[in-house]
Amino acid sequence: MNIIENVTSSWEIISRSKARSFLTMLGIIIGVMAVIIVMSVGAGAQSLILNQVKSVGSNLVGVLPGASEEDGPPATVLGIIVTTLKYDDGKAILKDGCDCIESLTMYVSGNETINLDDVTVNTTFTGTTASYLDVEDTNVVHGRFFSEDEERGVARVVVLGDEVREKLFGDQEAIGRRIRIKKTNFTVIGLMKKRGISGFQNQDDQVFVPISTAQKLLLGIDHVNMIRAKVDFPENIDRAVEDMESILRDRHDLNFGDENDFTVRSMAQGLDALSSITDALKFFLVAIASIALIVGGFGIMNIMLANVQERTREIGLRKAVGAKSSYIVTQFLIESVVITFLGGVIGIVLGILISILVAKIAQFMGYKWDLVITFGSILLGSGVSIGIGLLFGIIPARRASKLNAIEALRYE
Amino acid sequence: MATSLIKVEKLKKQFENEEFVTKILHGLDFEIDKGEFVSIMGPSGSGKSTLMHILGFLDKLTTGKFIFEGQDVSQLEDDQLAEMRSKKIGFVFQSFNLLNRASALENVMLPLLYTNISKVERIKRATELLEKVGLGHRLDHSPNKLSGGEKQRVAIARALVNDPEVIFADEPTGNLDSKSGLQVMKILQDLNEDGNTVILVTHEKYTAEHAKRIIKIVDGLIVDDHDVSKRQWANTNGELTK
Structure with a gap:
């Protein structure tokens, strides 16, 4: 058989x-x-x-304040506030870093109530730079984003995320109107494109103000929470990271052998x-x-x-x-x-x-x-x-x- | 002079376990020639079934000699025993032992599964044999749709399918009514008339007398071995041939 x-x-x-x-x-x-x-x-x-x-962008390199182990989380993630990273650090990276760094933006953020007449909305405000649009690869649908002068000059202007606009204004015209954030009047100058959820954050439920405004008027700090740079090609990411580290070490007066008081992470590393x-x-x-x-x-x-x-x-x-x-x-x-x-x-x-x-x-x-x-x-x-x-x-x-x-x- | 088909000398069989040695057969001597029809008769516990198992290559003897077709087969290994069963022996059991899951035809073909015979040839042979035992119209029936007599006829066809040298029938009429029993005995007698060697194991004198010769066993010893003087002929009035 x-x-x-x-x-x-x-x-x-x-x-x-x-x-x-x-x-x-x-x-x-x-x-x-x-x-x-x-x-x-x-x-x-x-x-x-x-x-x-990846939707955040895989050729982005981020700098967070505070040291970290090679594979461990940076200090800020653990809730420790580190104030060593400054606005000028970011500007220096853009100026002295390699040409492969196409653009660079910085962030501070917090939560605050926003008032328009009787309407009150609690939302996240992000203080950032004019270059935000380049780095995050997004745009405004109405009005404009703030300029570099406004970024530095503590301008009281605000750009609204789509959800915040909906909550505050509904169908009404928003551009040119005034809203109150932490008892300060801001003029709405632009409306962001609808972006949905990306990087585990609802990008539409926030408002954008110039970084200096957020630091001085809303938060009372002079450091930044994060620097983010966009590198032209993925092959150049390592070089950009090296440049950023050496510039920051130099600016923070770190001697040979001292540990970094910041953490540079590329999105590729994060993905890994x-x-x-x-x-x-x-x-x-x-x-x-x-x-x-x-x-x-x-x-x-x-x-x-x-x-x-x-x-x-x-x-x-x-x-x-x-x-x-x-x-x-x-x-x-x-x-x-x-x-x-x-x-x-x-x-x-x-x-x-x-x-x-x-x-x-x-x-x-x-x-x-x-x-x-x-x-x-x-x-x-x-x-x-x-x-x-x-x-x-x-x-x-x-x-x-x-x-x-x-x-x-x-x-x- | 031609050698006999089966020859045993001083055949003994005992079963052993840790505590007991049970002696079943105490030294048997006899010969069976090709073409004989022998009844091995004895009461239950006499050792007649054990003898049949040894002669049918289902079991091994303990001491003595067993010559089959002139070859000493006293000390075969399990696989060699299986091969002898496959090529030389056909069994008919009291309880039929048919597979209910399979058709009559498949049941008859079963022994050929373990040979090199092609499937076409297997079907041909099995069909012929079922026709011969009067069941040509029942090829596709499952055994549990057949009567007891029909089942036993399927079993006989199965015993014949590998063209065996010896057909062993172990109480073949034990589970049958007298009419079906008669049909089965008729087939066995017809097979013997055609030249087949048939060995019948039974405890009934009447059934045993359908054979030509009776070997009587009591308590593991042959007490009598003689030809049947007044042989019984199974007469079915031609019912089988319809």
Whole structure:
């Protein structure tokens, strides 16, 4: 009896007891499905997170005040206020840094209530420079952004994010109107383009004021929270980072061997760190899904053992009519493998369908969710299911082949 | 003079476990020639089934000699035993031992699965044999849709499918009504008339007398071995041939 006949005969056996075969397969179906869905949803979620970060711009280099370990978070992230980074530091980088730094902006921010007559809105204000539009790659739809003179001259002008405009003015004309931020009158000079959520922040729910205004009138500080530079080509990022570090070290009078009192991070580095976190998460999820697969394998072993018990007489008969032990082993092994393989195929199909569904739903909800189904996950799913069939099929198959024909025939 | 088909000398069989040694057969000597129809008769516990298992290559003897077709087969390994069963032996069991999941035809083909015979040839042979036992119209039936007599006829067709040297029938009529039993005995007698060697194991004198010769075993010893003087002929009034 050759392999093909063996497979077709076990197929017949399986298809004759559909309900039991299906229950046997269920563990494998769920396991394989889980592996594929987890890998796909994991990759999709990863793409979503990375897309969020990339939407800020992947050729940006940021400077945060405060030292940091190579891979640890900068001090400001931990809530420590460091005041060493100044407006002039940013200007110096732009002036003395390499030409690869196309533009540079600086940020301070805080939360404040804004009044227009009776309407009060609590929102984030961002003090920034005129070059904000270049660096963040955005624009105003009405009016204008503030100028460099206004940036330096503590001008009381404000540019509104789309959501803030909606809340304050609704359908009314906003340009030229006055609003109050922290008891100071500001003139609305521009309205920002609608940008949505990017970099985990709702870009439309904020207002922009010149950095000097924010520092002096709203916050009472003279440092900046962040400097962000846009580099012309991704290849130049390392050079830009080096330049920025040496300029800042020089300006902060740091001696050789002193630690930086600031942190320069490129978006690429951030992406790397983020990728390694999401990779670890994916791995973790796959490990959990694999447990489901192994449980499924034990289920198969259990049912195959019961199967051997139930078919004791059949095994005795097969032996009596001339089947060698090796044929019996092969028969039962092939049966387990066919069952698991079938379960694997069903699991793969269901896994892919559900992954597609998840991606469609996420995309429908407006997320930048990529549908990622790798050949690797399918290979893993089917390979593992066949492996489990073999592994967990061996014990029942050996037990079957060791049965004594005479005793097996007498078995009731 | 031609060598006999089966020859045993001082055949002994005992089962052992940690505590007991149970002696079943105490030293048997006999010969069976090709073309004979022998009944091995004895009460239950006499050792007749054990003897059949040894002669049918299902079990190994403990001491003594077993010569089959002139070859000493006393000390075969498991796989060699399986091969002998596959090529030389056909079994008919009291409880039929048919696979209910498979059709009559598939049941008959089962022993050929373990040979090199092609599928086309297997189907051809099995079909012919089912026709021969009067079940040509039942090829696709599952055994649980067949009567007891029909089941046993399927089992006989299965025993014949590998063209065996010896057909062993272990109480073949034990689970059948007298009419079906008669049909089965008729087939066995017809097979013997066609030149097949048949060994029947039974505890009933009447059934045993359908054979040409009776070997009587009591407590593991042959107490009697003679030709049947007044042989019973199963007469089914031609029902089988319809």
